[in-house]
């Protein structure tokens with residue numbers, strides 16, 4: 001993309017309504033614009049990051065054997081009355097009537113619809129196990145929407161639902177989700193720690209929340225510092241292998257890590273004092289096993305091998321896709337702006353032309369730009385008639401991990417400058433070598 005033709009409405013002023021750094025930076029970098037309280041317009045740069053996160057989530061979900069589909073956001077209240085949640089949900093559920101006076105609602109989550117599609121189409125034990133998921137907008141009429149996309153009213157969620165014949169199978173689905181989520185967040189460049197959580201209105205005994213440590217997080221968390229040394233890395237997992245999934249789950253959940261809802265001082269006291277941490281975290285996902293509650297209420301059963309009726313065991317699993325962008329920025333920024341991890345950056349590299357209109361400089365920039373595009377990468381070329389300082393400030397603000405700076409002086413010596421946004425370190429290379437370097441960096445990421 002050439003910046004002269006892009007739509008990147010960066011703000012010069014720091015917006016006063018934004019209380020936390022990720023919200024400020026998303027507004028300043030032209031990623032989002034508030035449409036009304038807790039509802040955002042996704043401008044091109046923000047939309048690009050959202051799409052990158054969705055791609056990673058889809059790839060990782062499907063690697064674990066889960067099947068994508070899409071449910072409507074506007075739903076009839078009927079199923080929700082059947083499950084009892086139409087009354088139980090309270091004012092966070094946005095309700096409306098259609099022209100025929102039928103009760104409708106904007107989906108705050110989708111257990112009912114997914115259970116319904118299974119009860120009406122899955123009749124035999126042979127069709128199970130099944131995990132289906134979607135990435136779809138949700139609406140919760142939060143009493144205090146704040147912190148930008150962190151606590152919005154309209155937000156994007158990946159929500160998945162597993163349907164199994166036995167508790168044992170459903171617990172394997174639970175473990176599989178935990179492992180798959182660890183891998184998903186790590187690919188995004190984030191450390192999200194699974195913590196024992198409270199199951200709240202969904203019910204059930206098994207639930208973990210994934211938390212990104214950040215001072216601005218809304219949850220208070222308590223953990224053994226050893227847990228932050230764990231990384232999933234590039235281990236290959238066979239998601240059908242119960243033993244493997246169970247072993248990873250145990251590795252990542254055996255140390256103390258809990259949200260305030262489940263925190264127990266007496267148990268925490270067993271962690272050596274030097275390793276006890278009390279901090280704040282952002283909830284970026286949650287997984288549940290809740291047994292047969294919904295399938296009983298909604299009559300989701302299949303016929304077993306001898307024709308007997310089996311009530312399905314279920315769980316649900318959510319990732320806060322739009323909230324993740326806020327969490328990513330909270331964890332990756334400095335006073336100049338955002339610092340995207342390579343796995344989620346909106347553009348792979350920025351090209352800064354220091355002397356627009358100078359034939360040799362323009363040609364070198366074009367050459368680098370085309371070579372990166374040809375390599376399947378997505379560069380942003382700042383080809384505007386602007387001062388160098390303004391171009392650098394924009395690149396720093398929007399946070400592309402790599403910048404190639406091209407000017408007549410360097411080109412006189414046959415070199416351009418490659419700069420890391422994270423470390424600020426620069427290196428002089430030939431234009432070809434700079435392109436090769438960027439290709440090599442992303443070859444291990446994409």
Ligand code: ATP
Pocket residue numbers: 109140142149150151152153154155157283284285286318319320321322323
């Ligand atoms: P919270 O406790 O933060 O209100 P929740 O536990 O009610 O969230 P879940 O039902 O577990 O949310 O939804 C799955 C994920 O969706 C959450 O882990 C979170 O990342 C995200 N999410 C929930 N509510 C919001 C919101 N209002 N704005 C943005 N993301 C949200």
Ligand code: MG
Pocket residue numbers: 209283285286
């Ligand atoms: Mg939750």
